[in-house]
Amino acid sequence: MEKIKSFKMKIVFLSFYQQTANRGVERFVKELISRLDLKINVQVFSASKINTGFKDYSRSFLRKFFLDPCSLAILRHTIQSFGKLRKYDIIIPLNGGWQSLLTKIFCLFYRKKFIIIGHSGLGYDDRWNLLLKPNLFVVLSKFQKQWAKKYYHGSIEIISNGVDLVKFSPKGKNKKFNLRPPVILCVTSLQKHDFLKNLIMAVSKTKASLVMAGSGDHQQEKYLDSLASKYLRGRYLRKQFKYLEMPAVYRSADLFVYPNPPWESFGLVFLEALACNLPVVASNDPIRKEIIGSAGLFFNPEDYNSIYVTFKKALKENWQDKPRHQAKKYSWDKMALKYLDLFKKLV
Numbered sequence: 001m002e003k004i005k006s007f008k009m010k011i012v013f014l015s016f017y018q019q020t021a022n023r024g025v026e027r028f029v030k031e032l033i034s035r036l037d038l039k040i041n042v043q044v045f046s047a048s049k050i051n052t053g054f055k056d057y058s059r060s061f062l063r064k065f066f067l068d069p070c071s072l073a074i075l076r077h078t079i080q081s082f083g084k085l086r087k088y089d090i091i092i093p094l095n096g097g098w099q100s101l102l103t104k105i106f107c108l109f110y111r112k113k114f115i116i117i118g119h120s121g122l123g124y125d126d127r128w129n130l131l132l133k134p135n136l137f138v139v140l141s142k143f144q145k146q147w148a149k150k151y152y153h154g155s156i157e158i159i160s161n162g163v164d165l166v167k168f169s170p171k172g173k174n175k176k177f178n179l180r181p182p183v184i185l186c187v188t189s190l191q192k193h194d195f196l197k198n199l200i201m202a203v204s205k206t207k208a209s210l211v212m213a214g215s216g217d218h219q220q221e222k223y224l225d226s227l228a229s230k231y232l233r234g235r236y237l238r239k240q241f242k243y244l245e246m247p248a249v250y251r252s253a254d255l256f257v258y259p260n261p262p263w264e265s266f267g268l269v270f271l272e273a274l275a276c277n278l279p280v281v282a283s284n285d286p287i288r289k290e291i292i293g294s295a296g297l298f299f300n301p302e303d304y305n306s307i308y309v310t311f312k313k314a315l316k317e318n319w320q321d322k323p324r325h326q327a328k329k330y331s332w333d334k335m336a337l338k339y340l341d342l343f344k345k346l347v
Contacts, residue, residue: 016095024267127151
């Protein structure tokens with residue numbers, strides 16, 4: 001890693017789920033802090049116990065007003081954290097809603113710097129964050145910057161998410177799936193959306209096998225397993241892998257697919273797969289095309305025949321080292337330097 005000078009500044013991330021989850025936001029905080037904590041004073045405030053679970057309230061009427069159980073738990077935790085925030089120069093709330101609003105008020109009162117990072121994506125939550133006019137709004141892609149400019153005319157900077165190129169590498173152990181090659185790998189939480197059905201139908205038209213790495217709603221798991229037993233007999237595995245196992249899982253596949261919604265701001269799993277030199281197929285939207293570049297192909301997620309045609313073409317392609325080369329553009333070491341430079345300018 002490039003040498004980083006030490007600066008006198010104190011930064012705090014408000015990440016409610018940091019100790020209880022390992023999703024994209026929590027991994028972002030962990031990776032960034034591991035590269036900065038010896039150079040600046042950086043801390044994370046999070047809840048040690050979550051009583052609300054991880055139920056999805058995104059479609060709830062109460063969620064629109066941040067009155068669902070998760071939003072209210074974040075509100076209480078943010079209020080409890082206020083007594084410890086005054087010594088910090090920059091405050092970065094990561095859970096939106098009440099947390100962003102209260103941080104804005106706190107920063108105005110105590111003259112602190114307020115940064116929002118656009119992990120929520122192109123939708124309601126980040127429109128709310130932009131309405132609060134942070135000192136700086138960090139976006140993860142050029143397309144997201146264009147979207148944000150429609151709602152906010154303040155300072156916007158582009159810093160993408162990153163990947164650990166040592167941890168995620170083509171070199172290392174593989175996993176034994178005991179499936180007929182080639183193997184198509186899908187990493188996802190098993191929610192109720194049509195793409196997973198279309199994915200199974202698309203794979204059924206090929207000679208490939210499908211590994212579904214993830215878990216979710218019990219009824220959805222049962223439905224997908226039943227569908228796969230009908231159309232992918234002997235060519236299907238669904239399993240929840242530990243995060244430390246994932247480099248080996250990526251290395252053991254021939255093609256990667258992830259069912260991102262078009263509003264999603266990034267998708268760390270794309271970088272992890274690319275870093276292991278695994279070619280990627282993804283939805284044909286501007287953000288995914290920007291991330292993946294020439295290291296993958298793109299399909300219409302609503303049409304299983306489009307997915308099938310893309311699989312067929314991708315499995316025939318000689319990708320050489322294109323995926324790994326694309327991932328190198330997103331090294332966490334490079335991204336950490338960009339964040340440090342931003343923090344230095346703000347303080």
